[in-house]
Amino acid sequence: MVTAADEEYADGRPLQLRIVAAATDLTAESGWSSVTMARLAEVVGVSRQTVYNEVGSKPALAEAMVLHELARFLEAVERSFDAHPDDLVAAIEAAATAVLTYAQGNRLLHAVVSATHGADTELLPLLTTHSDSLLAAAKAVIGARLEPFDLPFTDHQVDAVIDMVVRVVLSHVMEPSAAPAETAADIAWVASRVLAR
Numbered sequence: 001m002v003t004a005a006d007e008e009y010a011d012g013r014p015l016q017l018r019i020v021a022a023a024t025d026l027t028a029e030s031g032w033s034s035v036t037m038a039r040l041a042e043v044v045g046v047s048r049q050t051v052y053n054e055v056g057s058k059p060a061l062a063e064a065m066v067l068h069e070l071a072r073f074l075e076a077v078e079r080s081f082d083a084h085p086d087d088l089v090a091a092i093e094a095a096a097t098a099v100l101t102y103a104q105g106n107r108l109l110h111a112v113v114s115a116t117h118g119a120d121t122e123l124l125p126l127l128t129t130h131s132d133s134l135l136a137a138a139k140a141v142i143g144a145r146l147e148p149f150d151l152p153f154t155d156h157q158v159d160a161v162i163d164m165v166v167r168v169v170l171s172h173v174m175e176p177s178a179a180p181a182e183t184a185a186d187i188a189w190v191a192s193r194v195l196a197r
Helices: 004-008 015-030 037-044 048-055 058-083 088-104 107-116 121-128 131-146 155-174 180-195
Strands: none
Touching: 015 037, 015 048, 015 058, 015 107, 037 048, 048 058, 058 088, 058 107, 058 131, 088 155, 088 180, 131 155, 155 180
16 A cells, blocks of 8 residues: 555655656656646656645646746855855856756756747746746845845845846846856856946
């Protein structure tokens, strides 16, 4: 007999995370329109009702997918700042490099980007519905990491710098114009000029 605990931790991950991962894989392979609760249940090896219990509706599943990927991007930012606790420009460059490199191989992001170009219009809400909260989360992480640095700016100016850097990085995530390291070096150069004032 399979217990709830066995079902939840069958491969070492909580059940909700397994469902989100399966939904991400299906989206990347076949498109968001192919993701159904029944198909997820089959892939994960649970009942359809269990999938509903864990993630709720399909829009809630989409939100969970986006938030899971955002957390992974923000973990890369955190690690970069941890590696450069005394050099803000180096931390910015490392964080931008990590985010842009991770984005290159991110299957869900590629599926979402292709949706914006007409491949699967149902995916577009993944990108747009939570854009404000995604930006706010990214800016909050950067803001917290800037607190230890003695910056010669007002709070409003710091917010403006954070907003600008986050938006520039995200624009390159969505539509890269160069290799991650090259783009990150350019972003760091601009940041160094601003911080030098």
